[in-house]
Amino acid sequence: MKAVYYRKRKKKKIRGLIFIICLFFLILAGIFFVLFRFKIKTIEISGNREIGTEEVRSVLNYKNIFSATEDKIRNDLFKKFPQILELEVIRDMAKRGIEIKIKEREEFGIICRAAKIKQENIEIDQTQNCFYIDKNGVIFKDAPQTSGSLVILIKDYSNRDYKLGEKIFEEKIMNFISETKDFLSSEVDLKIVDFNILSFPPDDLKVVIDEGWYIFFNLQKEAGDQLTALKAVLDEKIKDKRNELEYIDLTIENRVYYK
Numbered sequence: 001m002k003a004v005y006y007r008k009r010k011k012k013k014i015r016g017l018i019f020i021i022c023l024f025f026l027i028l029a030g031i032f033f034v035l036f037r038f039k040i041k042t043i044e045i046s047g048n049r050e051i052g053t054e055e056v057r058s059v060l061n062y063k064n065i066f067s068a069t070e071d072k073i074r075n076d077l078f079k080k081f082p083q084i085l086e087l088e089v090i091r092d093m094a095k096r097g098i099e100i101k102i103k104e105r106e107e108f109g110i111i112c113r114a115a116k117i118k119q120e121n122i123e124i125d126q127t128q129n130c131f132y133i134d135k136n137g138v139i140f141k142d143a144p145q146t147s148g149s150l151v152i153l154i155k156d157y158s159n160r161d162y163k164l165g166e167k168i169f170e171e172k173i174m175n176f177i178s179e180t181k182d183f184l185s186s187e188v189d190l191k192i193v194d195f196n197i198l199s200f201p202p203d204d205l206k207v208v209i210d211e212g213w214y215i216f217f218n219l220q221k222e223a224g225d226q227l228t229a230l231k232a233v234l235d236e237k238i239k240d241k242r243n244e245l246e247y248i249d250l251t252i253e254n255r256v257y258y259k
Helices: 002-037 053-059 070-080 171-186 223-238
Strands: 042-046 084-092 097-104 109-119 122-133 139-142 153-156 192-197 204-209 214-218 247-249
Touching: 042 053, 053 070, 070 084, 070 097, 122 153, 171 192, 171 204, 171 223, 214 223, 223 247
Parallel strands: 042 097, 109 153, 153 192, 214 247
Antiparallel strands: 084 097, 109 122, 122 139, 192 204, 204 214
């Protein structure tokens, strides 16, 4: 009787082991079937100008359509490409396809970290770490050091560090710079060399004019009022003596100082 009982127990153990092994291979086969059956077939990318299509594809290296969730795609692409302003992700589960629509940031100007250094008793500007900045105040791409009136150049003397994708200025400051540039060019025929941010948080804006003088603006006040006051003092007080100017200071409300 004992021998018969032992053989029955042994058979049960063998059947149980066989069942577990079969179940394991069945689950494994199911996983491989799902991975193969729902493997991503197509990825369509549009709207990218500066960002390479293959660069985007290399980030979308997902094993199947289930792992490629919209949130994951968005997070991965925004992290990799600070140039992206807006992103639309469309997943087609039936066709196992993904469509990516990209809207890239547009260049508003170039911002460089700057410092005053003395060289042979002469104070000169030293600029480094330049980036393209968009109208929202976000830096998104390395930029060359440049000069001239065709490009908006912002020099930041506040001695702070940047990283790509960081919003370093509020839209209010960017709008102030844009409005000032347009007004000086169209209303008073002044060419700008560069805009200077002197501190952080920014309070004043220094605008260097190619005639060799500069203007101080108060960033906490409306640009329009200060620009109107600037035009009035240029037309009524300074007139044809602009070449004798050193600066015009508009930082104090209802006051204009010049030298």
